[in-house]
Amino acid sequence: MTSLRDVAERAQVAVSTASAALNGTRPVAAATRRRVERAAAELGYRPNLLARGLQSKRTRILALLFPAPRSGFGLTEMQFATGAAEAAKERGYHLLLSPESADPIEELRHITGLGLVDGVLLMEVGLDDERPAVLAEAGVPFAMIGRTREPGGIDHVDIDFAATAEAAVAHVAGLGHRKLAFFNRAVDAHAAGYGPAVRAGREFERAAREAGLQYVGGYRPGSAEEGGKAFEELLGAHPDVTALAVMDDHAAAGVIAAVARLGRRIPEDLTLLLVLSSARVAGMFHPRLTTLEPPSAELGRIGARMLIDKLQGETQSRTQGEAKGETQGGPQRRLLPCRLVVGDSSAPPREGGRW
Amino acid sequence: MTSLRDVAERAQVAVSTASAALNGTRPVAAATRRRVERAAAELGYRPNLLARGLQSKRTRILALLFPAPRSGFGLTEMQFATGAAEAAKERGYHLLLSPESADPIEELRHITGLGLVDGVLLMEVGLDDERPAVLAEAGVPFAMIGRTREPGGIDHVDIDFAATAEAAVAHVAGLGHRKLAFFNRAVDAHAAGYGPAVRAGREFERAAREAGLQYVGGYRPGSAEEGGKAFEELLGAHPDVTALAVMDDHAAAGVIAAVARLGRRIPEDLTLLLVLSSARVAGMFHPRLTTLEPPSAELGRIGARMLIDKLQGETQSRTQGEAKGETQGGPQRRLLPCRLVVGDSSAPPREGGRW
Numbered sequence: 111m112t113s114l115r116d117v118a119e120r121a122q123v124a125v126s127t128a129s130a131a132l133n134g135t136r137p138v139a140a141a142t143r144r145r146v147e148r149a150a151a152e153l154g155y156r157p158n159l160l161a162r163g164l165q166s167k168r169t170r171i172l173a174l175l176f177p178a179p180r181s182g183f184g185l186t187e188m189q190f191a192t193g194a195a196e197a198a199k200e201r202g203y204h205l206l207l208s209p210e211s212a213d214p215i216e217e218l219r220h221i222t223g224l225g226l227v228d229g230v231l232l233m234e235v236g237l238d239d240e241r242p243a244v245l246a247e248a249g250v251p252f253a254m255i256g257r258t259r260e261p262g263g264i265d266h267v268d269i270d271f272a273a274t275a276e277a278a279v280a281h282v283a284g285l286g287h288r289k290l291a292f293f294n295r296a297v298d299a300h301a302a303g304y305g306p307a308v309r310a311g312r313e314f315e316r317a318a319r320e321a322g323l324q325y326v327g328g329y330r331p332g333s334a335e336e337g338g339k340a341f342e343e344l345l346g347a348h349p350d351v352t353a354l355a356v357m358d359d360h361a362a363a364g365v366i367a368a369v370a371r372l373g374r375r376i377p378e379d380l381t382l383l384l385v386l387s388s389a390r391v392a393g394m395f396h397p398r399l400t401t402l403e404p405p406s407a408e409l410g411r412i413g414a415r416m417l418i419d420k421l422q423g424e425t426q427s428r429t430q431g432e433a434k435g436e437t438q439g440g441p442q443r444r445l446l447p448c449r450l451v452v453g454d455s456s457a458p459p460r461e462g463g464r465w
Numbered sequence: 466m467t468s469l470r471d472v473a474e475r476a477q478v479a480v481s482t483a484s485a486a487l488n489g490t491r492p493v494a495a496a497t498r499r500r501v502e503r504a505a506a507e508l509g510y511r512p513n514l515l516a517r518g519l520q521s522k523r524t525r526i527l528a529l530l531f532p533a534p535r536s537g538f539g540l541t542e543m544q545f546a547t548g549a550a551e552a553a554k555e556r557g558y559h560l561l562l563s564p565e566s567a568d569p570i571e572e573l574r575h576i577t578g579l580g581l582v583d584g585v586l587l588m589e590v591g592l593d594d595e596r597p598a599v600l601a602e603a604g605v606p607f608a609m610i611g612r613t614r615e616p617g618g619i620d621h622v623d624i625d626f627a628a629t630a631e632a633a634v635a636h637v638a639g640l641g642h643r644k645l646a647f648f649n650r651a652v653d654a655h656a657a658g659y660g661p662a663v664r665a666g667r668e669f670e671r672a673a674r675e676a677g678l679q680y681v682g683g684y685r686p687g688s689a690e691e692g693g694k695a696f697e698e699l700l701g702a703h704p705d706v707t708a709l710a711v712m713d714d715h716a717a718a719g720v721i722a723a724v725a726r727l728g729r730r731i732p733e734d735l736t737l738l739l740v741l742s743s744a745r746v747a748g749m750f751h752p753r754l755t756t757l758e759p760p761s762a763e764l765g766r767i768g769a770r771m772l773i774d775k776l777q778g779e780t781q782s783r784t785q786g787e788a789k790g791e792t793q794g795g796p797q798r799r800l801l802p803c804r805l806v807v808g809d810s811s812a813p814p815r816e817g818g819r820w
Contacts, residue, residue, distance in 0.1 A: 188543040223502040
């Protein structure tokens with residue numbers, strides 16, 4: 111059987127260099143890595159990862175658990191996955207995409223029981239999610255994109271809903287609006303304890319009141335049709351509303367259609383903000399909507415890096431140099447605000463305009 | 466060290482059952498699998514996958530190579546990935562999400578050189594893609610979602626562009642339109658030999674002519690702005706056009722805005738079709754666009770199954786019972802048409818209407 115020594119000899123490098131090139135344990139010049147990889151391929155050298163994994167019980171594989179596709183699963187979540195995969199690769203890890211079945215807890219037991227992965231990255235974390243406890247009990251390192259109600263000592267990265275709401279409110283108030291309505295995610299998101307729905311609702315209300323704006327909440331449309339209906343109800347109760355933030359792409363489409371049906375215009379009669387969506391999606395609406403865009407790929411990247419930091423901290427003492435997150439040595443916590451991307455749906459309110 | 470026998474004993478099952486439960490080599494009742502997994506976790510039994518992999522040189526891991534995020538990467542590609550991950554799981558395999566670097570060929574050498582994956586699933590396949598040759602040379606089993614210019618003996622699943630174009634043309638002709646314009650993907654997609662752009666352009670022209678429609682092609686807008694401009698140019702040259710199919714979400718948004726600027730309406734003045742996008746995206750436009758939606762998750766699922774069939778065919782003779790694809794024993798080829806989802810952007814042409 112071909113040994114690593116044979117590969118090193120053929121590639122004309124030291125055995126330690128050949129090992130680093132193939133195992134990703136330390137950086138190696140691209141040309142050198144390529145030479146080593148070619149030599150390995152030519153000699154049919156293959157089992158290094160498995161052998162190393164067997165020896166060290168490390169596979170350098172992370173699993174990203176993703177929920178079964180549901181209506182809310184879109185570009186944002188895709189970007190978590192691609193961001194996490196890229197960050198993993200930079201550190202010499204691989205990302206496994208693990209679909210969750212109807213029973214995510216059993217799923218977790220299955221994946222961790224196989225000994226395939228070194229750690230788990232959770233996403234779509236519920237406020238009362240049971241998965242962290244299962245992982246902690248099984249002794250499997252993990253980190254969260256999102257967070258439970260009280261994430262305490264668990265590594266996590268999430269959207270900073272407070273800062274996001276403040277940015278949205280400052281934008282609307284700066285244009286001269288005095289009343290802001292907010293359409294939250296659909297009802298079942300709240301029933302399932304979906305963190306972003308609960309936190310965004312709370313923070314938009316707080317930020318609006320702190321900025322001296324009147325606030326109208328409580329609407330939770332989950333489709334274009336429901337968005338249109340909610341908007342008509344809103345106008346019935348608050349004909350003086352001039353600004354609306356919507357956290358569901360389809361509901362926003364329904365609002366746009368309802369405004370057109372009423373013979374009114376955006377932004378002249380209504381300033382419309384799309385919350386927690388991508389500028390790419392917002393650009394498909396007419397007019398192009400002002401958006402609070404989450405740093406999705408960054409959330410994925412940071413989540414993966416946190417998990418890898420944790421894995422590497424388990425086998426070697428933490429380096430002192432590179433402090434990340436709020437604490438050093440302890441759990442890492444990061445909250446990132448959404449970015450305000452101003453589109454064509456923002457304008458000052460019409461003088462004395464009523465619906 | 467804990468052995469499989471210890472696990473089987475604790476779970477009160479046969480060793481072969483414990484092995485099957487942990488390795489996914491044959492179906493095991495969920496309750497039994499759960500019992501075995503718990504026993505394994507309690508005893509700290511872990512290295513089975515690695516040990517088996519070392520012995521058999523099989524890891525039961527597939528890599529899905531995905532390109533670096535670019536403007537065209539959206540829900541469709543996400544659904545390839547989730548569909549492939551689900552199908553892999555059903556067959557006891559795992560799907561690794563492998564981001565491609567600037568040099569996809571080197572990437573491939575790296576991934577296959579690590580001995581981590583049993584096979585590779587390619588997506589975003591170019592007409593003159595070099596990756597199939599690299600994989601074939603390295604002896605790594607693979608399948609394609611998409612296809613090269615002459616996919617010949619390579620397992621692949623792709624969109625049936627001929628049937629898709631025919632469905633779109635039949636819809637438009639059935640409404641009474643006599644002239645169809647087609648906006649293809651952006652220029653750089655053609656420069657890069659992007660199969661869907663080249664094949665869709667050819668098939669829309671063929672299908673339109675065969676159905677006796679006048680056809681206007683050659684436009685390749687890649688943004689909302691370019692979509693609006695292309696539409697104005699189109700009207701300048703063909704003021705009698707009443708139906709338009711667009712293969713770029715953003716360009717479609719630009720067309721909708723341009724129609725509104727001209728004081729005209731969809732569908733009264735223009736029947737607008739969105740090609741190769743999801744009904745979910747189409748539902749965000751106002752009006753909701755008629756769409757030719759690719760069966761994205763199905764493409765991912767079938768691609769993964771083809772690859773697994775191939776991997777299993779290498780170690781055991783193929784079962785005769787379950788013939789899939791066009792051939793048995795040889796390469797599998799599947800083409801699936803897009804689904805026509807009729808929205809609110811389709812109507813008969815206005816009597817004698819001109820722009």
